Amino acid sequence: MSTRETVQSVTRAAAIIEAVVSEGGIVSLKTIAEKTGLAAATVHRLASTLVETGLLRQAPGREYVLAPTLMWAGGAAQSVTKRWAVPILQQVVDATGETANLAAREGDKIVYLAQVPSPYSMRMFTEVGRRVDLHCTAVGKALLANREDSEVRKLLARTGMRRYTSSTITSPDEFITELDTARKNGFAGDESEQEEGVRCVAVSHGSGRSAIAISVSGPEARFTYDKREGAAQTIASAIAASPFLPPD
Structure with a gap:
């Protein structure tokens, strides 16, 4: 992965976190896509990575939720x-x-x-x-x-x-x-x-x-x-x- 692609991924991940925060800490994939302008597939891929790293959690209803790590931060x-x-x-x-x-x-x-x-x-x-x-x-x-x-x-x-x-x-x-x-x-x-x-x-x-x-x-x-x-x-x-x- 090139440096440019890496920076773009970080920027997009930050936009996803910001979208979750702006919606009160819990939000659907569709809403994230609408607020960030990213394709749903891109949101799913990056949000899944954020879940794996412990920055987001996925609620039973499939919404994305801020993880305790981010709340502490x-x-x-x-x-x-x-x-x-x-x-x-x-x-x-x-x-x-x-x-x-x-x-x-x-x-x-x-x-x-x-x-x-x-x-x-x-x-x-x-x-x-x-x-x-x-x-x-x-x-x-x-x-x-x-x-x-x-x-x-x-x-x-x-x-x-x-x-x-x-x-x-x-x-x-x-x-x-x-x-x-x-x-x-x-x-x-x-x-x-x-x-x-x-x-x-x-x-x-x-x-x-x-x-x-x-x-x-x-x-x-x-x-x-x-x-x-x-x-x-x-x-x-x-x-x-x-x-x-x-x-x-």
């Missing part, structure tokens, strides 16, 4: 993430007074990886591990702003654009315009698009599967529109000063 990864992320998020909270979150893309969703809450009693709270849509969050927009418009349109067609509030963007054309604004400003915003009365700004770092986004969110009455740019600059400065994140 996920817990260890979360612990390491918190170790480097919390100091960055705390710096952002100290400067803005609002809740700071770390998020990354997982398949067609955003997953929250770490959070430091605002010291105020009225504050935003997002459960770590929660998965949400990309189109209605500042972190989702910040990450999608780094992708080609054609890729974004395919994602929106695949996932739909569910309306969560009266402010949720549900038009692909309007969403692309929103991404253009984010690219120009260097940060993305969420104006009550997922939750009424909540304002959020986010800045992304990195590219590809390793890209992350850090956000600041708070009630609109306190985290006013004129504070958005300052909050985004605070996030960017915290990212740049972190010894754990390489230069973008």
